[in-house]
Amino acid sequence: xxxxxxxxxxxxxxxxxxxxxxxxxxxxxxxxxxxxxxxxxxxxxxxxxxxxxxxxxxxxxxxxxxxxxxxxxxxxxxxxxxxxxxxxxxxxxxxxxxxxxxxxxxxxxxxxxxxxxxxxxxxxxxxxxxxxxxxxxxxxxxxxxxxxxxxxxxxxxxxxxxxxxxxxxxxxxxxxxxxxxxxxxxxxxxxxxxxxxxxxxxxxxxxxxxxxxxxxxxxxxxxxxxxxxxxxxxxxxxxxxxxxxxxxxxxxxxxxxxxxxxxxxxxxxxxxxxxxxxxxxxxxxxxxxxxxxxxxxxxxxxxxxxxxxxxxxxxxxxxxxxxxxxxxxxxxxxxxxxxxxxxxxxxxxxxxxxxxxxxxxxxxxxxxxxxxxxxxxxxxxxxxxxxxxxxxxxxxxxxxxxxxxxxxxxxxxxxxxxxxxxxxxxxxxxxxxxxxxxxx
Numbered sequence: 388x389x390x391x392x393x394x395x396x397x398x399x400x401x402x403x404x405x406x407x408x409x410x411x412x413x414x415x416x417x418x419x420x421x422x423x424x425x426x427x428x429x430x431x432x433x434x435x436x437x438x439x440x441x442x443x444x445x446x447x448x449x450x451x452x453x454x455x456x457x458x459x460x461x462x463x464x465x466x467x468x469x470x471x472x473x474x475x476x477x478x479x480x481x482x483x484x485x486x487x488x489x490x491x492x493x494x495x496x497x498x499x500x501x502x503x504x505x506x507x508x509x510x511x512x513x514x515x516x517x518x519x520x521x522x523x524x525x526x527x528x529x530x531x532x533x534x535x536x537x538x539x540x541x542x543x544x545x546x547x548x549x550x551x552x553x554x555x556x557x558x559x560x561x562x563x564x565x566x567x568x569x570x571x572x573x574x575x576x577x578x579x580x581x582x583x584x585x586x587x588x589x590x591x592x593x594x595x596x597x598x599x600x601x602x603x604x605x606x607x608x609x610x611x612x613x614x615x616x617x618x619x620x621x622x623x624x625x626x627x628x629x630x631x632x633x634x635x636x637x638x639x640x641x642x643x644x645x646x647x648x649x650x651x652x653x654x655x656x657x658x659x660x661x662x663x664x665x666x667x668x669x670x671x672x673x674x675x676x677x678x679x680x681x682x683x684x685x686x687x688x689x690x691x692x693x694x695x696x697x698x699x700x701x702x703x704x705x706x707x708x709x710x711x712x713x714x715x716x717x718x719x720x721x722x723x724x725x726x727x728x729x730x731x732x733x734x735x736x737x738x739x740x741x742x743x744x745x746x747x748x749x750x751x752x753x754x755x756x757x758x759x760x761x762x763x764x765x766x767x768x769x770x771x772x773x774x775x776x777x778x779x780x781x782x783x784x785x786x787x788x789x790x791x792x793x794x795x796x797x798x799x800x801x802x803x804x805x806x807x808x809x810x811x812x813x814x815x816x817x818x819x820x821x822x823x824x825x826x827x
Contacts (some may be wrong), residue, residue, distance in 0.1 A: 390415055391438055391465055392427050394445060395518030397525045398452065404525070407448060408518040410435040425515045438469045446475055453548070457500045457524055459483035460598075464608050480548050484524055491531060539820055561617050565591035570621040571631045574641075576613040581639040583610055584812050586632035590619050610643050622784075625771035626813050630781050632776060633805045653804060654693050655683040655756060658748065664733075665744035666712050667751070669693055677802035678759060678778030685754040686804045696754070702729070704750040709734040710743060757811055764795070764821035767813065775824065781805045793825055 389412035398405045410427065410727070412435045422428050456462040470776040488498040495506065500523060504511060513519030531540060547799050565572070567589050567818045574583040587593030598611060622628045653672040657680075658665055669690060677683060687693040694713065701708055707730045708723070709716035716722050716734055724730035733743035745777045759778040766773040766785075775782035775794055780802055783794045813819065 389555045391469055392417060392421070392425070392432055392518040394441075394466075395516065395521045396448065397521045398448070399525065399528075400452075406518060406522075407719035409441055409445075411441070412437050420439050427516070439473050442470060442473050442475060446470065446477060449477075449479060453482055454479035454724065455482045455484060455528070457484045457503075457520070459485075460608075460611060460691070482544055482548055484527060486547050487531075487543065488527070490547065491540070493534060531752070538711075557614055557617065562591070562595065565594055565617070565619060566621055569624050569628050570619055571628055571635060573618040573620075573635070573639075574610065574614050574643075575616040575618065577615055579616065580589060581641040582613055583641050583643040584632055584635045584639060586625075586628040586649060587624050588628065590621070623772035626767065626769050626809070626819070627685075627772055627774060627784055629809045630784070630806065633803070633809065634781065636801070637688065652688065653802065654675065654687050654690060655685050656697065656751070656754070657682050664710055664740040665747060666710065667697060667747075672802055676778075677756070678780050678799070680756075681758045683756040684751045686756060686807070688804075700750050704746060705729060705731050706747055706750065707731070707733040707738075707743060710740075712749075732806075756807070761821075761823070764824040764826070766824050767810075768822060773822065776810055778802075779810055781806045781810070791824065795824070 391411050392413050392707060393408065393410050395408040396406065398407070410432050412432045414437060417427065417429050417432070420442055424632070454463060460483065461483055462477075467477050484503075485498050488495075488503060492506075494499075495502070500520065503509060504523065507527060507530045509523050511519070512522060514523075569588045570590050571584060571586045572590050572594050573581065574585075575583045585593060585597075594617065622631055653679045654669055655672075655677065656667040657670050667684070677686075685693065685696055689694065697711060698708070698713060700706070701711055701713070701724075705724075706712035707725070710733045715723055719735065721732070722730055722734045725732055731738040731743070731746075733740060764775060764777045766775055771786055772784050773786065773791075774784050775791065777799050780800050782797070782799065783790075785791050785794060802811070814821075
C-alpha cells in the first residue's frame with residue numbers, strides 16, 4: 388500500500404490556527420491491517436475524491452509553510468510521490484519532530500509519537516488518523532515553547548531544517564562520524580539484518596546521497612525506513628573498495644543488493660574439436676578451474692544466458708546453429724537459418740567446416756576470458772595496501788609480511804565473475820605496481 392487514504396493539516400501562522408482534512412480514494416484496496424490501524428475502511432473512501440481532485444488545492448494551501456511531521460520523511464515521501472504523478476513539484480522546507488525531540492531532549496532514549504504522548508501528557512483525540520496525529524504534533528510544538536527558550540528552539544529548528552534528510556531513527560552522530568575516504572559502507576536493519584553494502588571513494592558523501600534520493604525511488608525509501616545502523620570499512624583506494632564490496636555482498640547477502648549477489652553456478656563456452664568440426668561446449672565452474680583455464684569464452688550465470696549469447700553471435704556472423712549444436716538438423720538438410728539465407732551453408736557442405744571453424748573462433752574472440760598473465764600469485768599495490776590475487780581470485784588485502792603468510796595458508800577461493808571484471812580492468816589500466824609473491 389503506497390497510496391494516500393487521508394490528509395490532515397494544522398496550519399499555524401500570524402492569523403491563528405486552522406485545520407483541514409480530507410479522505411482520499413487511493414484507487415486500490417486498503418489492506419486489512421491498515422483498516423485496523425487507522426479505522427479507515429474501503430467503504431469510507433469509496434466516494435471520496437481522488438488525490439488529483441484535491442492536489443492543486445492542497446498544494447496551494449501548503450505553499451510557504453514549514454512542513455512539520457513526525458518521521459517527516461515518510462509523510463513527505465508519500466505526498467511528493469502523489470504530486471509527482473501529476474507533474475506537480477512539491478519541495479517544502481521540512482522539519483521532523485522525531486529529530487527535534489531528540490535534539491531538545493537528548494536524555495530520553497525513545498522519541499516516537501507514543502513516547503511523546505506519554506512524556507508530555509499530550510491529549511489524544513483520534514490516534515493514527517491524519518488530522519488527529521497532526522493535532523498531536525501541534526500540541527508537542529506548544530509544549531516545547533512553554534518549557535524551553537524560544538530562541539534555543541528556533542536555532543535548533545534552523546540546524547535541523549538545513550541538514551541532509553537523515554532518517555529520524557538514525558542518530559545524526561553516525562553520519563557525522565563517517566569518513567570522507569574510499570571504502571565500503573554497510574546498512575543494517577532490525578536485529579542487525581544486513582540491508583545494503585555499497586562502495587565509494589567518498590563514504591560520507593555517498594551515504595548522505597542515499598537519503599537525498601529516497602523520496603524519488605521506492606527502493607531508497609524502503610531502505611531508509613528499515614535502516615537502524617551504519618558501519619564502514621576504509622580502504623586505500625577504489626580497487627580495494629570494489630573488491631571489498633563484491634566480497635561482502637556475496638558473504639552477507641544483503642536484501643537490497645542484487646547485482647553482485649553470489650551465483651552458485653557459473654558457466655562458459657569452450658571451443659572443442661568434434662569429428663571434423665569445431666563446436667562450442669558449455670562448461671561449468673564446478674567442473675573446471677576457471678581461474679587457470681585458457682580456452683574459455685564468456686561468463687554466464689545460467690545456461691539460458693549462455694545459449695542466448697551464442698545465438699546472438701551466430702546471428703551476427705551468419706554461423707550455423709546446427710553445427711553449433713543449438714539446433715537439431717537432419718544430415719544433408721539445411722538448418723532453418725540457411726533456408727532464410729542467414730547461414731553460409733556449413734550444415735549442407737556449402738561452406739567448409741574449416742572455414743566455419745575459423746569464422747567461429749574469430750567471432751568468439753570478443754567473448755574470450757583473459758588467461759591469467761602471471762606465473763603465480765601477485766600483489767596489486769594501492770597506496771599502503773597490497774591486494775593479493777591468484778588466477779583472478781581475490782585472496783585478501785595486507786600491509787605486512789606476516790599477513791601475507793597467513794593469507795597464503797588459506798585455500799584459493801572460487802573463481803568469481805565480478806572479481807574477475809574488477810581485476811581485469813584494474814590490471815589493464817597498468818596504473819598500479821604489481822608485486823610477485825612466492826609461497827614459502
